[in-house]
Amino acid sequence: MSKFVDINSLTEKVNPDGNEQIQVSDTQKFVWKNALMNSGGFIGAIPSYATQYAIGNTTDRQTIISMLGQLFYNSGYHESNNCFRQLIASYVIGGTGSQVQCYYGVTWYNSYYGRTYTMLVNMERANGEYITLYQKQGRHIESNPTDAAYVNDVLTGDWLKVAGIGTGGSEPAAEKVLVEAPTLFDEDTSSTWDPTAANNLQELVNGLLYRIGVRITSDGLNLGFRVAQANGKIAIIANDQSSSDYSVFLFSGGSVIHTYLIDQSYVMEWIGNYSSDSDIIASIESDGSETGRLDLAGISNFATKPYVKPDDGVLTMFPSGYRTVIPGENLTTNLTSGTLKIKVPDLLTASVTAGPFRDAVIDVPYRVTVQFADQVEILYKADGVDNFTATSGRKVYTIHFVPTTSSTTNITFRAFVNVTNYK
Secondary structure, three states, rough: OOOOOHHHHHOOOOOOOOOEEEEEEOOOEEEHHHHHHHHHHHHOOOOOOOOOOOOOOOOOOOOOOHHHHHHHOOOOOOHHHHHHEEEEEEEEEEEOOOOOEEEEEEEEEEEOOOOEEEEEEEEOOOOEEEEEEEEOOOOOOOOOHHHHHHHHHHHHOOOOEEEEEEOOOOOOOOOOOOOOOOOOOOOOOOOOOOOOOOOOHHHHHHHHHHEEEEEEEOOOOOOOOEEEEEEEEEEEEEOOOOEEEEEEEEEOOOOOOEEEEHHHHHHHHHHHOOOOHHHHHHHHHHHHHHEEEEHHHHHHHHHHOOOOOOOOOEEOOOOOOOOOOOOEEEEOOOOOOOOEEEOOOOOOOOOOOOOOOEEEEEEEOOOOEEOOOOOOOOEEEEOOOOOOOOOOOOEEEEEEEEEEOOOOOOOOEEEEEEEEEEE
16 A cells, blocks of 8 residues: 655645656556646536626635636637637738738637638738628638638638728728727626627627626726736736725746735736736735635645545456455445455545545345455454355445544544345
8 A cells, every 4th residue: 555654744845847746556656747737627627608607706705716717708618609719910921012911800600600700900901901800601710720820711711701991991891880989898787799790890899898808897997807927927817896906816836826915006007007917927926915825736635524535346356365445435246156355444545535434335146255354443343244144135245434533634444344135
């Protein structure tokens, strides 16, 4: 059995680099950065339906999973008919008078009509169309992995141009469109934008601002959340209408997440000074009040109760030695004869957190002999368990586990064995 030491006897590695190796059994280990890369599904941060990750209440403390869920929601990663992607591309147009063309755009898929829409803004266009809306039948959100290839396909492929606006005048489908200052919505109302309608660029702008988190607030600041990224760190800043403080999640140091509160005055300075992302992150670390710190490298230490997971199995052969049974495990076999030797662990750990202590059950045909190890002050057997016989049906052994320590790392216990014949 694996040997573990008291965690309080270890020193903390302050600056993990992701290459730390963690033992998980007698024969296996894992590298921490590989665990982070491959365990997203187990963490639970997955795109889901809009009804599950609706816009949350920023006055409440949010869990990490809830926070990530809201980010997925605000980025459009929920129901497929709302799925969209941002595009940023710049490349040289050849020929006479060649120049660099820079595009910003968004593309989204509507599952009801089965179409993909793309809106492109040509930021270098002096004349002609500088905002153009295209559509194409089918889903093409992931058809080109690079933004430049995607934009080129829209411009030169078989996409249908729906509308365009330019300095020289509007196309017929958009001639009545007037794009004014955007309307900002609060957390309880949103744009009624219909992507299938004509003349909808005003609503498109309003809808995009809403989706990226820009909200109208009672203090008139018209701010939602913003993201700053610099020097390998990412900060998510969100305002709370009931407080002058802004909440900040700062991802830094590989697996470490810090939470801060920072006064509104500093945020106003960032806006007034057009502060860079690097300056914003530096201001958060120097001017903000750190309220918490989560090191994902220590996630296995979060258990507050002694937990283990079931390890159910159907035995197709009996081992020559003792088969160790843990709480919650269910064993059965259809072998009609032979001897199954059973023992329980001397000690349990909480490294696996999938449920509380539960009875273990061993179900065998009546002719199979079940032999329990002698484990003094650990395994207690009811009278007749070792010599129990039956003439038909199945014998069912129950092992009831009772923890005898409040520790969440090295758990001692007593196990009580009973048996019943079912015909």
